[in-house]
Amino acid sequence: MESIGIDTLLVGLISFLLIYIVWNSMRRKHNLPPGPTPLPLIGNLLQIQRGQLAKSLLKFSKQYGSVYTLYFGPKPVICLSGYETVKEALIDRGEEFGGRGRLPTLEKITQDYGISLSNGERWRQIRNFTLRNLRDLGFAKKSFEEKIQEEARYVVGELKKLKGKPLDVTKLLMDAISNILFSIMFGSRYEYKDEKFVKLLGIVEETFYLMSSPWGQLHTIFPQVMDYIPGPHQKLTAISEELMSFINERVRISQKTLDPDSPRHFIDSFLIKMEKVRT
Incomplete structure (x- = not known):
């Protein structure tokens, strides 16, 4: 019985490592800005302090620069920090950065209409x-x-x-x-x-x-x-x-x-x- 339990644990650990290696290699192929290493499926959620999102984002910017990548679950999110960086993206290059991300919680109601949810x-x-x-x-x-x-x-x-x-x-x-x-x-x-x-x-x-x-x-x-x-x-x-x-x-x-x-x-x-x- 102990042998079966150890074998199961080893299989589980090896499977997790394989998933992590594949996930990490796929992530790097996207050529995204640097950021904390995410975990499969949950991304960087565990690295964000509960109820301290703004504080966590500022901490990441000090470590990875004014443009960095966070994974909210399996989805990469590019984070901009600092006045000059935000101004360059939203004002100087407003046309390129004018798109809105998905908001699934409201999509059933808005159906992608509205000034803040359409593209x-x-x-x-x-x-x-x-x-x-x-x-x-x-x-x-x-x-x-x-x-x-x-x-x-x-x-x-x-x-x-x-x-x-x-x-x-x-x-x-x-x-x-x-x-x-x-x-x-x-x-x-x-x-x-x-x-x-x-x-x-x-x-x-x-x-x-x-x-x-x-x-x-x-x-x-x-x-x-x-x-x-x-x-x-x-x-x-x-x-x-x-x-x-x-x-x-x-x-x-x-x-x-x-x-x-x-x-x-x-x-x-x-x-x-x-x-x-x-x-």
Whole structure:
């Protein structure tokens, strides 16, 4: 029995070494920037301190330089560190580095649409349309400044209600910023205690929480496997659909009252553009 156990252990160790040697040789053939040696399947995940991603990335940059490779699972990720390096990639060579990586946790919902998740010609068209129409709607103009000032008055009003009591203002400021975005997107703001507003922001917060959780990160790294494994990450699709349902409702309302000659907000502008493309 002991002999069988030792033989099994030896076979296991030899198999692991063979896998590691093959994996390492395949990795080097990609001619990628230097970086810490990854393990098969899990990559460099064990070398990243839990809850200290930024600290770990800075530590790697000191060891391997401002451009290095990390493996998140079997996928190589090129990391850029430092102002000059990031500026060269994203500004000086913005066209070459304009692509977005996959985000499997949201692909079922977005279907590769949206300014932050699309690529190529689709991304360029959406980006140009968005920038042009945001300017038309007052972005970076005095009218936009007035929206911010108006929302600031609501924030001051909420602070006055506390009568000097301590408060973590993080949520209040996030509510204010969200309302400014809503006024641009939908043409109106919500009261901070409005049930629909609270629920909507709760959905957004939960989405980001699940995406950044270990389950969400595993789904991003191993989507083909995690799609079939039960866990909190499976909830992402359901809550994202709630968010899409809210947006669809606002689109239907805008369609009923749309004036093609006088867009009131971003959704109106998008609907007008869609109609022009159809005709």
